[in-house]
Amino acid sequence: PGSTYDARVPAPKSVLGYEIGEDYTEHLHMTEYMRRLEAATGRVKVFRVGESNERRELLLVAVSDPGNIQKLEQYRLAIEDLRDPRKTAETRAREIAANTPAFAWMNFANDGNESAAFETGIILAYHLAAAQDPVTSKILKGVVTLIYPAHNPESHSRHVAWMKASATGNPDPAAQEHRGDWRMDTNNNHYQIDLNRDAAFISQSETRVIVREIHRWNPVVFIDHHGNPDRFFFPPWALPINAQLDKNARRWAETYGKNIAAAFDKNGWPYFTRNVFDIYYPGYYDSYPALNGATGMTFETDGGGNKGLAYQLPDGRVTTLRDGILHHFTGAMASLLTTAENRAARVLDLYNFRASAMKDVAAEKVKQFVLVPGKDPSRAADLVELLLQHRIEVHRTRGAFQSAAAHDYFSDKTERRNFPAGAFVIPANQPQKRLLRTLLDRETPLDQEFLDTVREAKSYNDTAGEAAPKKPYGFYDINAWSLPMAYCVEAYWTEDVLEGPMDPVTARPAPSFAAPAAAQFAYLFPWNTKGAARIVAALWKEGFQLALAREPFTLGGRAFPGGTVVVRTRTNPDSLHARLVALAAANEVEVLAANSAFVEKGKDLGDASVVDLKKPSIAVICEPPTSATAYGAIWFLLEKTYDIPFTAIKGGDLGGTDLKRYNVIVLPDGQPEGYARIVGEQGVERLKNWVREGGTLVCVKGAALWASGEKVGLTATRERSAEPAPKEKADEKKEPPKRLEAVPGAFVRVNVDTEHLLGTGIDGPVVALLRSNLVFKPAQKAARVGTIDRERPVLAGFAFEESREALKDAGFLWDEPAGHGHVICFADDVTFRTFLYGAHRLFLNSILLPPSSRW
Known part of the structure; x- marks a missing residue:
């Protein structure tokens, strides 16, 4: 409203054949439209940043003033300099903040079946590309808007297929179109993994792409557009709030929230804040960007998704897909305007977020984390690789070292401890301190105010009687996720800092073993590693026969644990050796050759305790x-x-x-x-x-x-x-x-x-x-x-x-x-x-x- 549009820029209807909100847009048509925008105006630059499991394109669309678009890489590198206060002085940071547009990320279709978000991405891109009004001009001058139109294209595509096949626009909540099929209408990706919980673990290919791009662009605000409660939600956040988010982060959430509220109040729209949607668990796409310096926000709109084209709410109102889109759009524009009006201060706080975190380390007990590779070095390597994807600095020791106060994750003992050469050290005093503490600490504290409300609710529920409605406790998601514990890697945090020769780890520290020699009797490898299961599965697929030694034994002076896989040469084809050499290298498993079934200690490899393994179906x-x-x-x-x-x-x-x-x-x-x-x-x-x-x-x-x-x-x-x-x-x-x-x-x-x-x-x-x-x-x-x-x-x-x-x-x-x-x-x-x-x-x-x- 109140804007005119450049006629040279194609409106969505001219390409799609309908107004946004009248129908559901296919992913392929969205990508075509974004490229049409890029071809029509210098305000738009489209990046192909990856593809989904089902090979749908993942696009990132930058929209700004043409002058900003021309200098986009220069600005991106300038913002990158703000990540490390050790290399960038505060005076230089202030200079960058004064002269660089802010990057603001608008994330859509994370839960792809929340359809208003996907459609909003299209109309927002058009508005910023074509609108000619003072507010939009201010945004274009001061902000580079990064539109990620389809975080989860598989979920969105399934939802569109379901709705196109079933939706009639019936607002009756009982109508079948509001109750999607188990597979077709979930908010999960191809593998039914919830991408909105995966940022911390980066288990999915779509997550690897977006996490990489977040660290590449370093947005100062990140809005994840969702649905579909009966009222619109935007921050300030609900409790609990992640303890690593400081008062400054909370202040910015309040600032954005007040300005969004003013835009909604102007239209008389209902909304709620500070309830339900917390920012505690690090796997969300408000908390993860927030732990990387952005003002992370979730929007939950009140139309579209399982509410379809139209839906009657409990109060009798009918909300539509177009309503949901309009509310998302209004919140996004209010946030972009807030960013433009506070550009220099918000960009500088991207620097301050990390500088203050590093300064705090001096007064904190936790100085570093130590990971010991142990019996399954590939699992420790997996964890280190994950930390590197989070841009967390990891070092590897050249020699043995000692800590005067090491805290064991699993026993909680604190003692003087010697660590071997090859251990991994993650110093707390680094730019990613807030994120690494969240991911590596044994647990992240809950707000005392939140705990007080939990205990008050518990007291009420215990005494109110079975027939009384129970008060909710307010836990939105899990509250334990410590990565060393999840991976079961031997881990410690220390109160002192290692002073000794270390090398930075820049890539996955894959363990390597010598290839096994040709065996006369059998090949042996322990069952206690991730790679062992992959080798067994591969050998079974190819028809090889395997056995399992249930008892521990010693052979050739080496102790083997109970649960050692035995692959006999006599019962397998001659190709066994070459196949095991390849599989051992690919799966980072040490495979050893045994020339005899006779052992020095324990039961021989021909004993009944060596169980033949039957391929499972x-x-x-x-x-x-x-x-x-x-x-x-x-x-x-x-x-x-x-x-x-x-x-x-x-x-x-x-x-x-x-x-x-x-x-x-x-x-x-x-x-x-x-x-x-x-x-x-x-x-x-x-x-x-x-x-x-x-x-x-x-x-x-x-x-x-x-x-x-x-x-x-x-x-x-x-x-x-x-x-x-x-x-x-x-x-x-x-x-x-x-x-x-x-x-x-x-x-x-x-x-x-x-x-x-x-x-x-x-x-x-x-x-x-x-x-x-x-x-x-x-x-x-x-x-x-x-x-x-x-x-x-x-x-x-x-x-x-x-x-x-x-x-x-x-x-x-x-x-x-x-x-x-x-x-x-x-x-x-x-x-x-x-x-x-x-x-x-x-x-x-x-x-x-x-x-x-x-x-």
Whole structure:
């Protein structure tokens, strides 16, 4: 409104054939339109920065005054200089701030099914490219707007296909168009991974692209456009706020929020702030940019997405896709104007954000972090590679060194400690201090104000009575994510600084081993590494035969752990040696040659304790009743991380599937009621018979709760609140224990029975994530493979005291034999968001090892 447009710049309708908001725009048509804008005006520059899993283009569109566009690389490099206060003096920083436009990132279609965002990206690009009015001119002069129109093109494309096939514009909330299909209408990427939780872990190809570009452009403001509550949300942020975001960061959020509010008030639109959408967890695309110096903001618009073209709200109003677009556009323009009016100060604070962080280190106890490669150096290398992608500086020591005060992540002991040469050191005193502390600290503190409200809500809920509405606690996401703990890498933080020869690490520090010599009897490699699983899967695919030495042994003066893979030469083709040389190098695994089955200590390699490994035939249930993200994490890990083939079977097709085709069936986390409905009584009996005949059924979290139900009886284990109450007298009954409050994503310490087959290759306690109120006590007949620690059940994150007590000695992983088969249950999902690399071994063991001929 109030603007005229350059007729030489094509309006969206002239290219797409409709006004924005009247229909849904395909990804390919969006990319074509952006290039038409670039061809029509000097205000626009389009960069092809990557592609999605399904090979859709990822574009970054820069829009600014033509003079700024011509000097874009010069300005980008100037802003880059602000990242490191060690190299750029404050006087130079002030000069850059005074003479350089600010970069403002507008992020769209992160959750691609929140359709108003994608359409807003198109109309915002057109407006900035063609509008001729004073406000837009001010923005163009002072700001380079970076429009990322499709963060998650797969999700968006599925949603558009669903809506084009089903939407009629019916605002009735019960209309089928507002209830999308399990696969077609999720906000996840190709692998059903939620990209809006992945910034910290960078597990997905789309995440690698956007994280790289954030560090390349260094925006001072980053707005992630989402939907679809009934009222529009914008900052100030809700509590909790990440402790690494200082008062200055909070002040800028207030400044932007007030100006956006003024724009909404001018139109009389309802909105809310400081509620629900926090900025604590570092995987979001408001918190991650904020931890890199931007003012990170989430917008949640009130139209489009599952609300379709039109939707009737509870108060009777009808909101439309066009409403959602207009509100997003208005918030974006208010934010860009705020950036233009505060350009120099906001650009300078990009410098101050890092300078103040480094200055604070002197008064803080944490001076550096140390990672020890240990028995699986490739896992430590993976973690270092991740840190490098976050632009965190890592060094490697040339010689051994000592710390006078080293804090062990897992035992919490503080002691003088010697570290070996080759350890990785991450100094806290570096420009990325705020981000690295968030990612590496054992836990990030929660605001005291937030904790007070949690405890007040808990007190009310405990005393108000069962019929009273319960107050929410305000946890929006997990509150434990420490990367060293998630990777189960030996890690410490120290109160002193290493003074000794170190080299900066600039690329993944891939471990290398000598190629194995030709073996007369067998090739050996331990099962305790990520690469080992990939080698086993590759050999199985190619028809090689493998075995597993269950007991430790010593051969050639070298000690081998229980769980060493044995690949015999006699039972395999002559190509074995060449294939293992290649696989060992590709997967960073040390493979050794054994010329004899005779060992110096332990049991010989021809002993019955060396178990032949049977190739698994794996089925994984998908679609209802499974959680899309739970299935997606398993899908991604098996297909991309470990290259293990499997068959995905729809839950509704399980009853008609010939189960004998598979020796392993995985039921991912999902609603227990959904499993009961889909499987039914006859399906339960089919599964029981299949297990008795030798099948392995793996049940995760919600599926384990369903399997443990008394009417189902796939496992004799019961969840705590479902256990029968003890009888004090023959005629007196006690109520079963009440359900606990859910643990909102805390790390628990799981002690593993390494003598059990499912504990093979586990070197010590495993860190798992707990996100429920489920507490299982394994039945007497079950093998307690993984048990939550009694002394310190919760390693990091929030849990109510009553939950901590109940978790002591609770079952996390148990195995129940039935006939010739097994039912294996996980109390929670170790594949969650793919980042719990230390716990992946438990899941891999459960699907790869049980089909073996002997336990």
